[in-house]
Amino acid sequence: MKTLTITDAKKNLGRWLAAAAQGEDIGIICGAEIVALRKVEVESVDYAQREYGASSEQVAALEKATEHRYQRLKRSKRLALTTTDELRKMLD
Secondary structure, eight states, X not given: OEEEEHHHHHHTXXXXXXXXXXXXXXXXXXXXXXXXXXXXXXXXXXXXXXXHOOOHHHHHHHHHHHHHHXXXXXXXXXXXXXXXXXXXXXXX
């Protein structure tokens, strides 16, 4: 494991983050602790559970309700498909 002080880590943070993303073990010394930089996979389910305390059942219910609403809007022709260029024109 490559260990760095906070000052050294800040000087080349992008380099150390890239190394950690490639699987290299990078640790930053923070007081008496070493904090590891590691790549993690983030999913919307994980985010909802971690940030909002949502249960798996609540996330599944939200997904079902969202899909139901999407299908309803699609059937009613109230769902508009827009290209990137059209969005840019709307913002200008």
